[in-house]
Amino acid sequence: MSFWICTISIVCVIAGVIYYKPYLGIVFVIISIPFEGNIILDSISIYPLEVILAIIVFICMVKFIVRGENYFRNTKLVLYYLPFMFCILLSAFKFMEFSLMVKEIIRWLELILVYFLTINLITDYKKTRVILYSVVLTTSIVSLCGVINYLSIDMVARASSFFGNPNPFAGYVGLVVPVLFGMMMTSTFYWERIVLGTAAVFSILAWFLAFSRSAILSLVLTMILVLFLAQVNKKIVILVTIVFTIFAVTFLSSNLKIKDRVGLSLIRDNMELRAMCYPIGYDLVKDDMILGIGIGNYPLCIKEFIERESYSRRSSSMIINIEARNLTVQEHLHNLYLQLFVETGLMGLCSFIFWLACIIRYLMSALKSFENSRNYNLFVGLIGGVIVYLLNNLTDILMVHGIHLQWGIILGLAVVLTQLRESETCPKTV
DSSP: OHHHHHHHHHHHHHHHHHHHOTTHHHHHHHHHGGGOSOEEETTEEEOHHHHHHHHHHHHHHHHHHHTOOOSOOOOTTTGGGHHHHHHHHHHGGGOSSHHHHHHHHHHHHHHHHHHHHHHHHOOSHHHHHHHHHHHHHHHHHHHHHHHHHHHHOTTOOSOOGGGSSHHHHHHHHHHHHHHHHHHHHHOOOHHHHHHHHHHHHHHHHHHHHTTOHHHHHHHHHHHHHHHHHSOOOHHHHHHHHHHHHHHHHHHHTSSSOOHHHHOHHHHHHHHHHHHTHHHHHHHHHTTOTTTOSOTTOHHHHHHHHHTOHHHHHHTTTSSSOHHHHHHHHSSOOSOHHHHHHHHHHHHHHHHHHHHHHHHHHHHHHHGGGGTTSTTHHHHHHHHHHHHHHHHHTTTOOGGGGTHHHHHHHHHHHHHHHHHHHHHHHHHHHO
16 A cells, blocks of 8 residues: 555656656656666566656646647657658567567657657757756766676676666666767866766766676767867867876776676677677578568567577587577677567668668758857767767667667757757848
8 A cells, every 4th residue: 555655646746747847757767767677566567767758748748738838849850760660560460479569669669759758848958958967967876876886796797787787787878978078078167067077987987897898899989989070179189088098007907807808709709699690680580571570579589499409500510509599699689770670671670770861961960050059069979979879789789778768868959959059040040
C-alpha cells in the first residue's frame, strides 16, 4: 500500500510540474536516462522513461485541446524519419514474439518522440540553458558515482556506474564531453567555466576508467573534428593538448592495470570478436535481404542459429570458439547499422541512413549562419555530440541502454539553436 501511495505521489508531482512548465519534462527524461529499464519493486515493473514521456504527451494534448496551445507545430527533420518507421512497421509483420517486437518499436518511437518534444518545447535560449545544465549535472553525478565505485571496490575492473556495463557507460559520458567543451568555449563568465571545467574533468576521468576502446576512438575522432571547426585560439588548443598529455602520462605511470585493458593482443582479440558479427549477420539475413528477419526477432533467431552444428563446423577455421561467439552475440551484433540491416533489411537500413544524411546535411549547412554568432562553439559542441554517438554505434548498440534519448535531445537542441539563429537573422535580412 505504501508503495502505491509513494508512486502515485511522485507521478502527481511530476505531472504538476510538467503541466505548468512543459519543457521541464525534458529535464525529467534526462534525469531518468541513467536508470533506463525497469525498476522492480514487490514484483511490479516500472519504466521511468516511458511513464515520463507518456505524461508529457498527455499534458501537451490536454493543453492543446483546452487552451489551444500547440506543442506539435515544429516538424523539422521529423518527416524524414517517417520512411524508416514505415520500414520498421513493415518488418514487424514477421514478428516471432509479440513482446519483443513491441519493445523494439517503442525504442525507435521514443527516439523520434523525445526529439520532437525537444524542438517544440524548447523555444528560447533560457530554456536551452536549463536543458544543457540538466545534462551536465546528471552526467557529472553519474560520472562521479562511476569513479567512486571504481576506486572504492577493488574487484571492479572497469567503471560502469548505474549502467551495469562499461561500454554503454563510456558511450553515455562520451556523448556529453563535446557538449561540455562547446559550453566552456561559449561561456563568458569565469565561474561558469570553472564549473563546466570541473564537470569535464569528472566526465573524462569516468570515461577513461571505463576502458572502452570503441568509446575512446569515437570520442578522440570527434574531438579532433570539434577543435577543427571551433573558433578557438591556438593557445587554448595547445593548453588542452598539454592537459590531456599530462592526464595520459599520469594514468600510464599509475598502478592502474592499463596494459591489461589496452594491450595490442587484447585489442586484436576484441576486433576479431566484433568482426565475427558480420558473417553471422549476413547468414541470418541472406534469405530475406529486403525486409530482414523482422524487428525484435534477433534474440530468438540467434539462439537457433548458434546451436546449428553445421555453422559451427563451417566456422571451424575461425579462432573464436562457440562459447565466445555465443557470449559476444547473445544480446546484439555490436553494430547498430548491421543490426538494423539484419532486422529490417536493405529498406530499413537505407531509410535510416537517409534520415541521418538529412540530419548531417542540415547541421553542416547551419554552420554558416553561426559564423559570427556567440553560440557558434556551442553549436559545434552539439554537432560533436551527434557525431560521437553515430561513431560509437559502429562497434556497439547504445539503443538498448536508453542513450539514444540523450542523443535525440542533443540533436533537438542543435536544431533549436539553428532556428533561433534564423529567427534573429531573418528580420535583419528583411
